[in-house]
Amino acid sequence: MKLIESMNPRTGEPAGTGVSETPSGELTSALSLAKSAARRYASESLAERALLLRAMADKLDDRADELIPLAEAETGLGKPRLTTELARTTFQLRLFAQVIEEGSFLEATLDTPAPDATPVPRPDLRRQLEALGPVLVFAASNFPFAFSIAGGDTASALAAGCPVVVKAHEGHPELSRRTGEILSSVVADRNLPAGVFTVIFGQQAGRDALVDQRIKAAGFTGSTTGGRALFDLASGRVDPIPFYGELGSINPTVVTKAAVRSRGSEIASGFVNSFTLGTGQFCTKPGLLFLPIGHKLEAELSEAVSAVSATPMLNNRIAESYAKISAELSAHPSIRSMVTPRLHTEPGAWGVPCLFVTSAEQFTEAADTLGAECFGPSSLIVEYASKHELINALQSVEGSLTATIHGEQSDISSLAPVLDVLRPRAGRLIWNGWPTGVAVAWAMQHGGPWPSSTNALHTSVGATAVRRWMRPVTYQSFPHDLLPPALQDGNPLGIPRRVDGALRR
Known part of the structure; x- marks a missing residue:
């Protein structure tokens, strides 16, 4: 079985013993687990999702003394930079917990019945955003924490209610394996299905996962050439899926x-x-x-x-x-x-x-x-x-x-x-500033016209990154007991909603 081996950029020496590529049988099992976990995880309460993200952040912070040396050996980025980046990563997980609890990410919208409306009567209409299903994330090389296993794509997809399969980057496999183990242990501690979070290794495994019908969307951070090739694979499927790539940028x-x-x-x-x-x-x-x-x-x-x-x-x-x-x-x-x-x-x-x-x-x-x-x-x-x-x-x-x-x-x-x-x-x-340094915030936009990204409508950093992994669903004239909580009468979740065109809480 082929090993993925990393190098210490400062010395040119091996940075670890290597990590085996994910064989096809294990990949099939991982994708099946993600699919089977999708419905249950999407139906978990917003509070449970928020608890999961905060628990992941806490566990990563607790393991900083273990993770940062692994990252330093494989990336050469230095302890100060990596310490700051890990803090950014756990802040990002906690921000998405806040996004979930605040609730407006669901875009809950209600139109009450209007039998006298013109040109035709209006039925009871209730719309919200719902999770797409299992998401494939291609980890980046240049941010081994913030855009990798526990990075923004992972955090935002989990916040949306989607199981995540992360394809680890070949540049830091040892760090990726350990980070994945830590996050998987949190999923188990929360008594959630194992398929909620998985890490796979190897370029072929990533390509095979991307074209598998169990994957419903994908995120990527990397080169224009690599991103375009994967974008074409996602678009060329029998059932094309959204592919959100952050690629090259001249700024x-x-x-x-x-x-x-x-x-x-x-x-x-x-x-x-x-x-x-x-x-x-x-x-x-x-x-x-x-x-x-x-x-x-x-x-x-x-x-x-x-x-x-x-x-x-x-x-x-x-x-x-x-x-x-x-x-x-x-x-x-x-x-x-x-x-x-x-x-x-x-x-x-x-x-x-x-x-x-x-x-x-x-x-x-x-x-x-x-x-x-x-x-x-x-x-x-x-x-x-x-x-x-x-x-x-x-x-x-x-x-x-x-x-x-x-x-x-x-x-x-x-x-x-x-x-x-x-x-x-x-x-x-x-x-009058400089573009390096991207704040993790509600108003951030990190995405632009081609070739900087494959979809200029969305961001990979900030609160609205969650929107990439959701789709709108309208319920027309549905019985109250069959409606999702965000759309029920009385607003049981206490979230911002638009009712007959007006924002309410």
Whole structure:
């Protein structure tokens, strides 16, 4: 049986004994268990679901001293970063517990009978969102806690009432196995069916699960190439299913002349800190910085980037891809290297920061190449001579998770044309900040137009991420005793509901 083996990115040495790929027989059993658990788990009370998520969060916090060293050995991300990320992960589980208890995620809507309504009489109509069924989650490599086994896709699907099957990422199998064991033990402690939560291993197991009719939706965080291949599999099924993929994102940042004059050094420092954070392995890394010609920040930018030490990348494959793409950019005829890519010869998988420059005109002509994501600690400065050049260049940028403007009060009246170009290209618009760092909150949008995600209507972070795993169902003229609690007279759950068009509680 094939083993999935991880490597310590700092040393190049094995990070564990390896985890066996899930054989087809075990996968079939896991999917059957998930299917059989779906009806019971969806019918559990909202209070029970909330208790499950909080118990998972508590157990992960209790096991932090065990989990963080496993994550550090397999990802090289460092204890401080991983400690913060685990805290974010358990916060996220608890947030979804709050979402469940608050109740508006069900979108309960009631229209009382109106026999005299025109053009036709209106019957009693009651609508809510209901769980889709078993969800397949493809774990990410760059966030081994927050977008992996216990990450946002898992938390939101469980909150929706869906059993979850997680396909572990090959980059951190030891951590994935242990995290899965911990969460499965919580499911057992709550006397819930084992099929409520399962972890599987291996790329073939993931593909086989995706096309299995027992899976009703899937979530993915990773590369555009890999995500598109899986999206096509999900869409090509006899019964196509929703596939929510978060893929590549270039995250353009525009800086105005007034902002450069007012706080150019601050912007240069913030930019370098943002695009090198986590060795540039954030999906929200600012990959394009649009600066006005004559910004006079080149020396500061070059010095700041050169001062950033090489840091581990997640694995050899990612490090090699980064080295290849950054070398290709450096050799491109429209590019000038402000900080030239350098090789790191020590064992392991390391990323050395680099920075490139081009003009807005050249960027527009070669946007297909220059505007593609380079996963790692590099970025491209695009220098523009006029607002017309800036807008033309921005129109060549593909869909992104974020778009940022650094401006001053004096710019506000003239920025509408720039904002009009950025708005349809991003899911989150940022003013005078940096896109790295995605708050887990009710109003967060983490998803944007293609290729940043496969569905710009939804988010993978924040309270409304739960909406991906639910579908609307209307009950027409149903007996009261057959209605789900959220739609019954008297509002027994005490949740927000819309009745005859008005929000009530």
